[in-house]
Amino acid sequence: xxxxxxIRVLTMKSANSTAAVALSALSWFVLGGCLAAEVDPELVAxxxxxxxxxxxxxxxxxxxxxxxxxxxxxxDDTSTSETDGECSAGDGCMCTRDDECAEGLVxxxxxxxxxxxxxxxxxxxxxxxxxxxxxxxxxxxxxxxxCGDGIVQRGEGCDDGGVDExxxxxxxxxxxxxxCGDGIVQxxEECDDGNDDNTDAxxxxxxxxxxxxxxxxxxxxxxxxxxxxxxDACVEGCVAAFCGDGFVQxxxxxxxxxxxxxxxxxVEGCKLATCGDGFVRIGVEACDxxxxxxxxxxTNQCRRPGCGDGIVQPGxxCDDGNDDNxxxxxxxxxxxxCGDGxxxxxxxxCDDGNGNDFDDCPNDCRFxxCGDGIVEGRxxxxxxxxxxxxxxxxxxxxxxxxxxxxxxxxxRCGSCGNARIxxxxxxDGSEFPEDRRDCYRATGGPxxxxxxxxxxxxxxxxxxxxxxxxxxVEFGEGCDGAIxxxxxxxxxxxxxxxxxCTRCQVDTSTCTDCGNRRVEQGEECDGEDIACSEYDPxxxxxxxxxxxxxxxxxxxxxxxxxVAEADEECDSDDLRxxxxxxxxxxxxxTLACNADCTFDVDDCEAGETDD
Numbered sequence: 281x282x283x284x285x286x287i288r289v290l291t292m293k294s295a296n297s298t299a300a301v302a303l304s305a306l307s308w309f310v311l312g313g314c315l316a317a318e319v320d321p322e323l324v325a326x327x328x329x330x331x332x333x334x335x336x337x338x339x340x341x342x343x344x345x346x347x348x349x350x351x352x353x354x355x356d357d358t359s360t361s362e363t364d365g366e367c368s369a370g371d372g373c374m375c376t377r378d379d380e381c382a383e384g385l386v387x388x389x390x391x392x393x394x395x396x397x398x399x400x401x402x403x404x405x406x407x408x409x410x411x412x413x414x415x416x417x418x419x420x421x422x423x424x425x426x427c428g429d430g431i432v433q434r435g436e437g438c439d440d441g442g443v444d445e446x447x448x449x450x451x452x453x454x455x456x457x458x459x460c461g462d463g464i465v466q467x468x469e470e471c472d473d474g475n476d477d478n479t480d481a482x483x484x485x486x487x488x489x490x491x492x493x494x495x496x497x498x499x500x501x502x503x504x505x506x507x508x509x510x511x512d513a514c515v516e517g518c519v520a521a522f523c524g525d526g527f528v529q530x531x532x533x534x535x536x537x538x539x540x541x542x543x544x545x546x547v548e549g550c551k552l553a554t555c556g557d558g559f560v561r562i563g564v565e566a567c568d569x570x571x572x573x574x575x576x577x578x579t580n581q582c583r584r585p586g587c588g589d590g591i592v593q594p595g596x597x598c599d600d601g602n603d604d605n606x607x608x609x610x611x612x613x614x615x616x617x618c619g620d621g622x623x624x625x626x627x628x629x630c631d632d633g634n635g636n637d638f639d640d641c642p643n644d645c646r647f648x649x650c651g652d653g654i655v656e657g658r659x660x661x662x663x664x665x666x667x668x669x670x671x672x673x674x675x676x677x678x679x680x681x682x683x684x685x686x687x688x689x690x691x692r693c694g695s696c697g698n699a700r701i702x703x704x705x706x707x708d709g710s711e712f713p714e715d716r717r718d719c720y721r722a723t724g725g726p727x728x729x730x731x732x733x734x735x736x737x738x739x740x741x742x743x744x745x746x747x748x749x750x751x752x753v754e755f756g757e758g759c760d761g762a763i764x765x766x767x768x769x770x771x772x773x774x775x776x777x778x779x780x781c782t783r784c785q786v787d788t789s790t791c792t793d794c795g796n797r798r799v800e801q802g803e804e805c806d807g808e809d810i811a812c813s814e815y816d817p818x819x820x821x822x823x824x825x826x827x828x829x830x831x832x833x834x835x836x837x838x839x840x841x842x843v844a845e846a847d848e849e850c851d852s853d854d855l856r857x858x859x860x861x862x863x864x865x866x867x868x869x870t871l872a873c874n875a876d877c878t879f880d881v882d883d884c885e886a887g888e889t890d891d
Contacts, residue, residue: 462474732745810826
């Protein structure tokens with residue numbers, strides 16, 4: 281075959297034969313990747329080939345990688361051209377026997393030719409269906425179809441004959457076009473582990489497994505629901521939702537505060553804290569014993585039992601849980617009743633709780649109604665006089681009546697004691713006429729008349745009135761005129777003075793008590809000594825001593841009185857017995873006294889001494 285594909289007529293001659301096989305009317309064609317030639321049918325039959333216009337392996341085609349022989353039609357000799365390498369014993373290669381030819385070929389006329397397609401299974405053939413169709417159940421090489429034979433059979437996506445082109449090989453060893461799941465990471469794939477298992481690191485879509493892809497990765501994820509919601513069974517991080525994960529699972533949990541502290545708003549089991557759950561909620565509940573018993577130490581409101589909790593505990597008459605004292609149960613948990621001091625709405629008109637049936641609120645807690653024949657409230661009478669009479673009211677006689685305001689009508693009652701001055705009465709009870717309403721007016725006495733005016737049997741009684749100045753000690757007077765007693769006889773504490781009678785009361789302000797350190801009338805002093813000069817400025821020295829509340833002046837001195845006293849050296853001629861010699865001023869001369877009561881030694885002289 282020339283470089284341009286034209287066919288040369290070949291004459292092939294075996295080494296041990298002189299017969300020449302003339303091949304005429306040759307035309308080459310390609311079928312299933314093999315180069316074949318049409319030959320004369322008689323010649324092909326002689327060689328044992330096929331004649332139905334199918335590919336023939338007559339050896340007239342030299343597929344050489346080694347030696348090929350070409351012969352001109354007119355040339356009886358065979359010429360051999362050596363090429364790189366040797367013939368691969370394929371169809372058209374030179375041979376001397378069959379075992380030098382490839383599988384499915386025989387050696388005819390020193391050429392490897394195919395007998396495939398003659399309808400019988402020849403040596404080297406697995407099958408022969410009488411045709412050279414490559415893609416049916418018996419290939420054009422009379423072999424059963426298989427992946428890797430280079431022929432795309434039914435069920436194959438490709439068949440590259442087993443040629444491995446590395447990462448760029450588009451046809452797998454299973455004759456399938458490269459795709460996700462073939463175990464090879466192709467362009468556009470993150471991974472490809474060759475399986476459909478979506479629980480490993482590579483999904484069946486050749487995408488690397490991640491949390492949120494909808495597939496729970498074995499050993500890594502607990503779940504994967506392909507969403508970002510944290511209120512379902514699978515939460516953030518593809519972790520199965522559980523109580524304490526911090527997410528409230530809808531329809532399952534009431535709360536989830538991500539802690540195991542049962543004394544806040546969310547308790548064990550992710551339940552909202554409620555009274556009765558057995559956990560004392562801090563700042564909300566006083567107790568929580570987890571039961572529904574209202575009669576123990578913790579009520580069903582999770583409070584300590586007590587009046588006002590709405591539960592009748594032992595010792596309580598009632599408990600309505602409020603502080604309203606106008607309903608049937610007081611705030612003290614005592615059943616409301618008339619007289620409890622609280623007006624019950626719709627039941628009582630009033631309730632002053634004092635037990636007095638004659639004030640504005642009678643003891644039946646109904647307002648009094650004058651004219652109903654019942655004496656109540658502030659009514660004195662109502663139809664009847666309630667058993668009272670003029671005499672029971674202090675009158676001597678008469679008929680007691682009941683006025684239209686249910687008050688006693690004493691207008692027909694008479695005699696002393698009706699607190700009204702009637703007839704010849706001077707007074708009645710505490711009622712006195714205006715001109716005689718006190719002792720001064722009743723006695724006609726001078727101003728200063730005092731005492732207590734009385735009404736006895738409706739006559740004015742002045743026995744307890746007193747007239748100061750009449751010389752008679754009367755009611756309320758301590759004296760009236762001269763007081764015969766001395767201060768000491770009135771009170772031994774007094775040691776002097778004369779009591780006085782002032783406004784008919786004994787006045788001891790003139791009495792003295794020497795020694796009480798208070799200078800009183802008739803006393804010069806009382807316990808305190810003073811300087812003589814303070815007593816009399818003429819004194820020049822000494823202390824005036826308080827003795828028997830009188831000053832003793834014996835220690836006081838006055839220069840010039842002729843008496844040498846106190847701190848005076850001398851006074852006039854009183855030299856206290858001193859002389860010039862005693863004063864050390866000489867043995868002669870005369871000692872004198874100065875005007876300031878000090879010694880004058882000017883006239884003293886020293887005496888002569890005998891030799």
